[in-house]
Amino acid sequence: MAGYSEAKPAKVLAANDFVVGENVxxxxxxxxxxxPAVVHGVYLQATTTEGFDVPPGSVKVLSxxxxxxxxxxxxxxVLRKVALEESFPSKEAKGAPGPSARLCKNNCGRAxxxxxxxxxxxxxxxxxxCAQSPGSNEHDENCGGRHPDRSPSVPSLDLQQSLRSELEAMLKEPAALEEIxxxxxxxxxxxxxxxxxxxxREPLEALLQPFGVHLGVKDRFLEHLCQTHGQDEDGLMDRKGILVLCKTVLQDRYRSWFPEILPVSTANFVKQNRRPLxxxxxxxxxxxxxxxxxxxxxxxxxxxERRVCKKIWKTKSDMTSQQILQEIGNMAMLDHPNVIKVFEYFDEPNFVSQIMEPCYGGELQDKVNVLRKTGKAPYDEAFVCDVxxxxxxxxxxMHKKPFLHKDLKPQNIMLVDQDSSxxxxxxxxxxxxxxxxxxxxxxxxxTRLYMAPEVFRQQMTIKTDIWSAGVILYNLMTGDFPFLAQWPPPKGKDEAWWEEQTILKIKNEQPVRNPSLNKWSAQxxxxxLRMLDKDDALRPDATQCLEHPWFSGYSEIPPTLSVGVLQCVESYARMSELRKVTVFCKCLPRGSTSRATGSQGGRPVAGPDSSVFQGIFLLLAHQYEVQKSALVELRALFTHFDVRNQGCLSAQDLKGVLVKSGMGGVAAERVCHALDRRRDGQITWTEFTAAAMWYVVCRNNKAIDAAFATFDSDQDGRVTAKDLxxxxxxxxxxxxxxKQMPHMFEEMEKQEISSLRRTARDTVRGFVQLFKKEATKYANLDQFRQYLQQNMDFRAGDALYAVT
Incomplete structure (x- = not known):
């Protein structure tokens, strides 16, 4: 067993050295x-569980x-203990972990x-x-990920109430604004x-307090605002001027918190690459x-990145080139962690080459074949439940779109890894x-054996896929099919007879009561049986299937939405504010009212480049992976918080999770607004991962360079507004x-000029003037990198709380 010898524990471990729930x-x-794994079962005696014969000394773990x-x-x-230092303090200490939890590196004894x-x-x-002051024995409320009961720092939020809607109402109705x-x-x-x-200053602070924010206006600029909105000769502002000023402040906050989001679809990223493969x-x-x-x-x-290339012969395939390209388009539309991802394709003279993510575990059919040949399944019920x-x-x-697969079968389900479910x-x-x-x-x-009865009436709906999934479940339980005529056909009968008889069984008979079904739980x-109901009106849909108690019996250990990920998504949502000139961060010349108010005709306007910036990170999240272990945890988070079983996160549900983490109501709404690129109240897999992983990806020069190459289709070393x-x-x-594109190049210009001034203040003026003329036309690789790698502000790590 190559690879084990160096890591083999000094003590030879056996099953009786482990306990259920232990981290190993x-x-x-x-x-x-x-x-990392958790012990789910220890079997010291031979037993039968979940329909399987388990030999003595076996251990069941989940990783x-x-x-x-x-x-x-x-x-x-194959198993080893999580190392613990003998010098750790007593486990009776406050916040002490269980017997095998991972402990703080500063030897404080806490998890x-x-x-x-x-x-x-x-x-x-x-x-x-503790991280900032090792050995001081100082800890904050969030120590070990605990979420203590505490009074919120902002007024409690009714999750059905939208502070954004309240703010919009204030800006729209003068009477409502005056009352507030x-x-x-x-x-x-x-x-x-x-x-x-x-x-x-104090009344303006009170005006913003229900939204959980502070004014943050410099004295000089507050004075400028008052002068802009009118003062009497004695320097005092009257009632009318105060109301206009308050509206200006609220307009700017609205513009900052909820900038215009330009639609971006990951399907648009999957394009033909015209360069040689x-x-x-x-x-x-x-x-x-x-x-x-x-x-x-x-x-x-x-x-x-390691990927897979599927080269399809144009002349040998039973699909036309147009059909092959349609399949690529179908895959591109489905942004879900359990749907194969396609990156791009090459249309060559003899082939269409698809570039996809790799799956190294083989087809699910391979597992079924082992059961069919040996009579023993190479998996247990927990594996089947997870699949x-x-x-x-x-x-x-898929069905929410609605999108019908039509050919669901074990050959069309791939396992990501050999050891993975x-x-x-x-x-x-x-x-x-x-x-x-x-x-x-x-x-x-x-495929005939997976077709539902209504297929033969030419009435295929999304319920047809549920039937096919039911046949797959039957395959996994028995290694056989629920509806299958005699094969080979009896003497005098041919394959046409077999097909006809199989169709009759699918349409009219109940599933074969295979003896192997008794090895599996009643649930x-x-x-x-519910999935194989012949009446598609009574057959549950996918969401209803997921509500079945069988799945709750095999619930995974809830993942934790950690402080670190929360910091990332909150900072990602604030990009529009941090990357633009607002009424609160520049002291403008007198008379520049339109710039000061940040409005046009009294209406809020968008921040200049947040959609471009976030769109680039959406591309990066789609095209490039972070560490596999982190991706697994993000996938677990995404599916765990998809409480509606829709294959995407409800923005309303995510808002509730974020408020639970300690975010204010407006901050939570801002996050959901920034993540929901398609403005439909749903957050897809890539929209979620783009926010969670942007901080890591923006420090990966290889990924950024590859993204630049994606935009730079003509390979001239420049990215133009048209390219983006x-x-x-x-x-x-x-x-x-x-209309938005030029703003990004203006922002790059500011970054480049700032950098140059820091390094050569006295010699840069001439170059700056030249650059100002060119920067709005294109960005080179260095400018593109610098734009994405600007330092960002993060909320303090002890100001948020982990959520499970």
Whole structure:
């Protein structure tokens, strides 16, 4: 067992050395490293559980790779304890962890914070204060990830109430605004009349207090605002001027918190690359070959990413070139962690080459084949439950569009790793997107043994996929099919007879009561029968299937939305404020009212480049992966907080989670506003990961350089507004994108000039003038890097609380 000898524990461990719930490490062959895991079962005596015969001395563990059964002869080399130092203080100490929790590196004896840092690495300290003052025995409220009961620093938020809507109402209705202003001035003890600019600070603070923010205006600029909005000869502002000033302040806050979001779709990132395939990718070993093409392992030269290239023969395939491209388009539309991701394609003379993410665990069919041949499944019920949960989550997402797969079967479900229960749904060649008025699929397709009864009536709906998933569940339970005519056919009968008889069984008979079904739980069998209900009106949809109690019986350990990830998404949402000139951060010349108010005709306007910046990070999140362990944890978070089982996060639900973490109501709404790029109240997988991983990705020069190359399609070393628009602009917002693009280059100009002045203040003036003329036309690689790598502000680590 190569790879184990160096890490083998000094003591030879056996099953009786472990306890249920203990944190351990398990060796993964496919990943060639130790993975954190939790003990789910210890079996010292031979027993039968979940329908399987378990030999004595076995241990069942759960890691990011899925469920793993470790038999007695492998325990000593496959499992190991989490190392603890004998010098740690007594476990009776406050905040002390359990017997095998990971402990703070500063030897304080407390458990580390759960989840990921903003750099997407596991925490190694218990809290921020301990990290800053090692050995001082000082700890903050968030120590060990605990979420103590405390009074909120801002007024409590009714999650059904939108502070954004309240703010919009104030700006729209003069009477509502005046009423709110009256209340703010009353709370500060000031009248709404004849006040100097010094006296206005406290009422303005009171005006913004319900939104959980401070005014933050410099004295000189507050004076300028008062002068702009009119003062009497004695320097005092009257009631009318005060109301106008209050509206200006609220308009600016609205503009800052909720800038215009230009639509971006990850489907738009999947394009034909017109450069030669071998110029961009290093071809690796052949992974497989079929009648219509070959699959290769490839390395993306610029980013270093390992991917897969599926080369499809145009002449040998039973699909036309147009159909092959349609399949790529279908995959591009489905942004979900359990749907295979396609990056780009190459349309060559003899091939269409698709570049996709790799899956090294083989087809789910391989697992079924082992059961069929040996009579013993190479998995347990927890594995089956996890696979079905992921499959149904993918279907829930697809069906919401509504998008019908039509050919769901074990051959079209890939395992991510050999040791993993993580899956990806593949093969969308027959898939169909329904239009709003469409009731049934326009054309029939699929694989006979997985077809539902209504297929033969030419009435395919999303419930057809549920039937196919039910057949897959039957495959996993028995190694056989629920509806299958005699094969080979009896004497005198041919394959046409077999097909006809199989169709009759699907339409009219109940599933075969295979003896192997008795090895599985009653709840598993109950869900199976519901999914194979011949009446598609009674058959549950994917979301209803996921509500079945079978899944709650195998609930995974809840992941933690950590302080680090919360810091990232909150900072990501504030990019629009941090990257623009607002009424609160510049002291403008007198008379520049339009710039000071940040408005046009009394209406809020958008920040200049937040959509461009966030759109670039959406591309980076789609194209490039962070560490696999971090990606697994982000995927667990995404699915855990998808409480509606829709395959995406509800913005309303996420808002509630963020408020629970200690964010104010407006801050939580800002995050949801920034993440929801399609303005539909739903946050997709890539929208979520873009916010969580931007801090890591923006420090990865290889990823940034590869993104630059994606925009620089003509390879001239420059990215223009047109280049950016071609990749980022959604069809619905072409004109809005065209207007926004110049702002990004203005921002790059400011960054470049600032950098140059720091290094050569006295010699740069001439170059700056030249650059100002050119910067609005293009950005080179250095400017592009600098733009993405600007230092960002993060909320303090002890101001937020981990959420499970």
């Amino acid at each position: 490490e398990v060796w993964s062959n496919s990943r060639n490293k130790w993975l 990011e790779a899925g469920v793993k059964w470790v038999l007695a002869d492998s325990v000593a080399v 580390v914070q759960p989840g990921l840092t903003r750099g997407l690495k596991p925490y190694d300290t218990c809290c921020k204060r 202003v009256k209340g703010a001035f009353a709370r500060s003890g000031k009248p709404i009349e004849r006040l100097s600019w010094e006296e206005l 071998e110029e961009l990718y290093t071809m690796g070993k052949k992974l497989g070959e079929g009648s219509f093409g070959t699959v290769y392992e490839v390395d993306h030269k610029l980013s270093g 079905m949960k992921q499959t149904l989550r993918a279907l829930a997402f 993580s899956i990806k749904v593949i093969d969308f060649g027959l898939a169909e997107l329904f239009n709003p008025q469409q009731k049934f699929a326009n054309f029939i397709g699929g 598993c069998n109950d869900l199976l 628009q071609m990749v980022l602009a959604d069809v619905r917002g072409q004109e809005a994108w065209r």
